[in-house]
Structure formats: C-alpha cells, structure tokens
Amino acid sequence: MTEQIKQTRPGKVYLVGAGPGDPGLITLRGKYLLERAEVVVYDYLATPKLLKYVPKGAELIYAGKKGGTKHTHTQEEINQMLVDRGRQGKMVVRLKGGDPFIFGRGGEEIEQLAAAGIAFEVVPGVTSATAAATYAGIPITHREYTASVAFVTGHEDPTKKDSNIDWSKLATGAGTLVIYMGIKNLPTIVENLVKNGRDAQTPVAVVRWASTPEQHSVIGTLETIVDKVRSEGIKPPALIVVGEVVKLRDTIDWFEKRPLFGKRIMVTRTREQASELVAGLEEDGANCLEFSTIHLEPLDSYEILDGELERINEYHWILFTSINAVKYFFHRLHEQGMDSRDLKGVAVGAVGRATGDLLLKYGIRVDLIPETYTAEGLAESLLDLGVEGRNILIPRALKAREILTETLRGVGAQVMVAPVYQNVPAQGDREQLRRVLENGEVHMVTFTSSSTVNNFLSLLGASDQDELNRFLKGVKIAAIGPITAKTVTDNGLRVDVQPNEYTIGALNQAIVEYYRKK
Numbered sequence: 001m002t003e004q005i006k007q008t009r010p011g012k013v014y015l016v017g018a019g020p021g022d023p024g025l026i027t028l029r030g031k032y033l034l035e036r037a038e039v040v041v042y043d044y045l046a047t048p049k050l051l052k053y054v055p056k057g058a059e060l061i062y063a064g065k066k067g068g069t070k071h072t073h074t075q076e077e078i079n080q081m082l083v084d085r086g087r088q089g090k091m092v093v094r095l096k097g098g099d100p101f102i103f104g105r106g107g108e109e110i111e112q113l114a115a116a117g118i119a120f121e122v123v124p125g126v127t128s129a130t131a132a133a134t135y136a137g138i139p140i141t142h143r144e145y146t147a148s149v150a151f152v153t154g155h156e157d158p159t160k161k162d163s164n165i166d167w168s169k170l171a172t173g174a175g176t177l178v179i180y181m182g183i184k185n186l187p188t189i190v191e192n193l194v195k196n197g198r199d200a201q202t203p204v205a206v207v208r209w210a211s212t213p214e215q216h217s218v219i220g221t222l223e224t225i226v227d228k229v230r231s232e233g234i235k236p237p238a239l240i241v242v243g244e245v246v247k248l249r250d251t252i253d254w255f256e257k258r259p260l261f262g263k264r265i266m267v268t269r270t271r272e273q274a275s276e277l278v279a280g281l282e283e284d285g286a287n288c289l290e291f292s293t294i295h296l297e298p299l300d301s302y303e304i305l306d307g308e309l310e311r312i313n314e315y316h317w318i319l320f321t322s323i324n325a326v327k328y329f330f331h332r333l334h335e336q337g338m339d340s341r342d343l344k345g346v347a348v349g350a351v352g353r354a355t356g357d358l359l360l361k362y363g364i365r366v367d368l369i370p371e372t373y374t375a376e377g378l379a380e381s382l383l384d385l386g387v388e389g390r391n392i393l394i395p396r397a398l399k400a401r402e403i404l405t406e407t408l409r410g411v412g413a414q415v416m417v418a419p420v421y422q423n424v425p426a427q428g429d430r431e432q433l434r435r436v437l438e439n440g441e442v443h444m445v446t447f448t449s450s451s452t453v454n455n456f457l458s459l460l461g462a463s464d465q466d467e468l469n470r471f472l473k474g475v476k477i478a479a480i481g482p483i484t485a486k487t488v489t490d491n492g493l494r495v496d497v498q499p500n501e502y503t504i505g506a507l508n509q510a511i512v513e514y515y516r517k518k
C-alpha cells in the first residue's frame with residue numbers, strides 16, 4: 001500500500017490527531033496513515049508509543065514544544081519542514097497531541113501548506129479535554145447538571161488588557177469549562193471566574209497526563225483548588241475542568257480505581273515474550289517498565305536436530321519444556337521441508353498449558369501435560385507412565401537445567417537432547433537500571449524464569465549483598481513458580497508474590513491480589 005500511495009500520488013501532508021496519551025485512542029484512520037508514512041513529525045504531547053506503527057526507515061522528526069520552555073523547533077521551522085517534505089513528494093504525517101485543530105496551531109500549519117500549494121488532509125483526534133474528563137470519571141455534560149461546554153485556553157494572561165477571552169461572559173456562560181494550558185495562570189483564572197459571578201463552591205478537577213499510567217488528578221472547588229494544586233505539585237500538562245459535573249467522579253471514577261493503578265512494575269523477560277504479561281498488567285492499570293534480560297537467538301548449527309529429524313519415527317516421545325522450544329523446533333522442521341504430519345505416531349508432552357496451546361496451533365494435540373508445570377512435574381508424570389527403554393527427544397535451549405534428562409535416563413529411557421535456540425544475556429543499560437531503582441521508581445519486579453533472575457542480577461552488578469539490598473530496598477519481588485523463587489532466595493532476596501499455578505495469567509492475578517490485600 002505504501003508503494004501504491006507513492007507511485008500514484010504526489011506528496012501530501014496529513015495532519016493527524018494522536019489523541020491524549022493512551023496510544024489506544026488514536027483513530028483507525030490515523031493508524032492507517034502512520035503505517036504508510038515516509039516522514040513523521042511529532043510533538044511533545046503525541047505519545048511516542050505510536051511510533052511503533054511507522055515503517056522502518058521512515059524519517060522521524062521530533063518537533064518538541066513543551067509549554068513555554070525550550071522549543072526544539074520554532075513553529076516557522078516546523079511549517080517549513082512540512083512544506084519542504086511535501087514538495088519532495090513525501091507522504092508526511094504531522095502527528096499532534098489530542099486534536100490538531102484544538103489549541104494545536106494546526107490551522108496555521110495548514111494555512112502554510114495551502115499557501116505553498118501542498119496537498120493536505122486533516123484527521124481529528126480525541127482531544128485531551130474529553131479524555132481528561134472521561135479518565136477522571138467526569139461526564140463532560142449531563143442532563144441534570146449542564147447543557148453546555150466551553151474549551152478555553154488558559155495560556156493567555158487573564159490580566160492582559162487586550163485578552164481574547166471575555167471572562168465576564170465565560171464565567172457563567174457555559175455549564176462546564178475545560179481550560180487547556182492553564183496551570184501557570186490558575187490563580188488568576190480562578191480569581192476571574194469568581195469575580196465574574198461563578199460560585200466559589202463550584203467543583204474543579206485538575207488532571208495531569210490524562211489517560212496515561214502517570215495520570216494524576218486533584219479535586220477541589222474554585223476556593224480550594226489553587227492550594228491543592230500547589231501542595232500536590234501539579235505541573236503541566238494538565239487540564240482544568242470546572243463545573244457541577246465534577247461531582248459525578250465520586251460514582252464514575254474508573255481509570256484510577258483499577259487495581260494496579262499507580263504501580264510501577266518492572267517486567268524482566270525475554271524481549272520476545274514480554275508482551276503478554278505487560279498487556280495484562282497494563283489492563284489492570286499498572287505502569288510497566290519492560291526490562292529485557294534475555295535475548296533468544298537461533299543456533300549457528302542445527303546438526304543434532306537435523307540428524308534426529310531424519311529418524312524421528314524411531315522416537316516414542318518428544319517433550320517440550322517451553323514455548324520457545326516449540327517455536328524454534330517447528331521453524332527448523334519447516335526449514336527441512338517437513339511439517340506436523342512427519343511427527344505421526346510420536347507422543348508429545350508439554351511442560352504446561354501455554355506450551356500445549358501453542359503446540360495445538362502447529363496442529364499437535366499433546367498427549368501429556370503434568371499437573372505441576374515444571375520439568376520435575378513433567379518427569380514425574382512420565383515416570384508414572386513408564387518410560388524404560390523408550391526413545392525420548394527433548395528440543396530445548398542450549399543451556400538448560402538437566403533435571404528432566406537425568407530423571408528419565410535414571411529409569412532407563414534413551415534421552416536425546418537437541419538444542420534448538422540459545423539464551424544470551426541482553427545488552428541492557430546498567431546505569432539506567434540503577435537509576436530507576438535508586439530513584440524509587442519501581443514498586444515491583446517480576447521474574448518468569450531463573451535466567452531472568454540471574455541475568456537481572458548480573459546486569460545490576462551489585463558489589464555485595466548490602467549493595468544489592470540497597471538497590472532493591474522497598475521493591476517487591478514476584479516469581480512465577482518455585483524454581484524461579486528459589487533462585488531469588490538463593491541470592492539472599494525475598495519473594496513477595498508467587499502464584500499457585502505457574503502461568504503468566506496466574507502471576508498477573510497474584511500480583512493484583514497482593515495489592516488488593518494491601
């Protein structure tokens with residue numbers, strides 16, 4: 001499709017609303033365009049999380065602009081950039097926070113494009129006013145409280161003589177007022193509203209970083225809000241919502257009530273696997289810091305596996321101890337021109353449900369899943385079936401625990417280990433890891449295997465137990481199962497959360513329970 005747009009169309013600039021911060025709030029049209037962009041010019045308030053949709057190789061330009069402070073580019077430079085790229089025939093997405101035409105200078109950018117004869121299109125976005133109200137549990141209108149809303153900029157100094165804002169009319173002219181860019185001028189804004197007839201007892205909400213895991217809201221009245229905002233240290237970007245509808249928050253507040261809201265959880269997993277746990281925790285409101293400790297890589301040589309695949313029908317069992325083993329095994333199987341049909345007649349065992357579910361996707365219904373999802377559990381259930389003299393193939397990581405192999409060999413099984421992938425420690429950033437821990441930015445760390453524990457600790461590189469304890473002071477530890485937990489305690493640390501079932505879902509649930517009880 002990129003090709004199509006490129007070949008059949010001259011350059012065009014798309015002004016796209018990114019929404020308020022939650023990346024899920026961009027429009028489908030906006031996402032469609034990002035996926036085809038050749039150039040993306042994005043703002044401070046347009047969440048960088050959306051950049052994952054942009055094709056590799058596209059030019060990314062950060063246009064900055066943080067209320068009042070340092071500007072990365074002036075508005076003139078931005079306008080010029082858009083005109084230049086459009087003229088070069090590029091498919092340009094100008095990504096702007098919220099809605100491009102609501103206090104976003106979108107109109108000015110389009111005027112420049114129009115003057116230069118560059119084709120353009122505008123895609124609206126969820127403006128931060130509606131998002132802030134909604135995510136703070138405030139319906140912006142309500143039949144019983146208000147029939148009108150006004151969006152106002154608080155950026156203008158309300159004492160300036162030639163102000164565009166007529167506060168005498170605004171103060172009582174609209175039921176709900178939503179004020180953008182008003183934190184700095186909050187005292188004068190409040191004073192003007194009250195002076196011009198708005199009841200000092202009118203409820204007010206101030207919402208910072210609305211719709212993101214950092215959302216922070218402060219509730220008061222016109223009389224109290226200035227002090228409250230000061231004492232809570234609220235800085236931009238924040239919105240001010242004024243009106244009786246703010247009262248409904250008592251009933252409707254939903255976003256901040258999610259069980260893990262306000263919790264910062266570091267998820268240490270292989271980069272390839274982090275997403276499921278992160279998605280679940282975020283759904284419960286957590287702010288996840290993904291920390292990659294392990295990286296999976298294919299092997300240089302598949303000689304052993306290839307040899308065994310040639311005589312695969314001599315095997316009685318194939319055992320899979322992880323979903324990665326499944327993925328890499330089948331990848332190689334397919335590369336060798338074979339598929340699941342070549343495994344006919346061989347029984348298949350999986351260490352747990354996730355591994356079993358994945359096998360089904362490859363067309364294999366497993367014959368055995370142990371009650372306890374560990375290598376020990378798998379070994380035990382095989383012993384129950386009797387495996388003496390049986391040929392067993394175990395495709396797995398290059399380095400792994402030998403417990404399954406040893407137990408089965410111990411009872412006379414012919415076990416062949418075929419490495420199919422390797423775990424290499426990720427090249428993480430030690431300074432960054434230490435910084436977030438030292439700043440107390442992490443409430444909990446999750447471990448989903450012994451190697452995530454070991455690699456996390458070696459990356460952290462504490463010189464002794466005291467230093468390690470200092471880094472992890474106040475940080476809770478969640479471990480997926482007993483083996484992982486033992487690795488944690490072997491390192492002199494305490495496990496705070498451990499589910500009964502060793503699955504990602506159960507770990508997620510156990511973390512929710514842990515904080516619910518607190």
Ligand code: SAH
Pocket residue numbers: 020021045067096097098099100101102103104126127128129132179180181182207208209210211236237238239
């Ligand atoms: N076009 C944007 C507004 C740009 S003006 C929109 O439609 O939302 C910038 C102001 O928007 C900030 O000063 C702040 O008042 C508000 N704002 C933007 N994103 C916000 C967010 N996530 N939380 C609270 N306020 C936000």
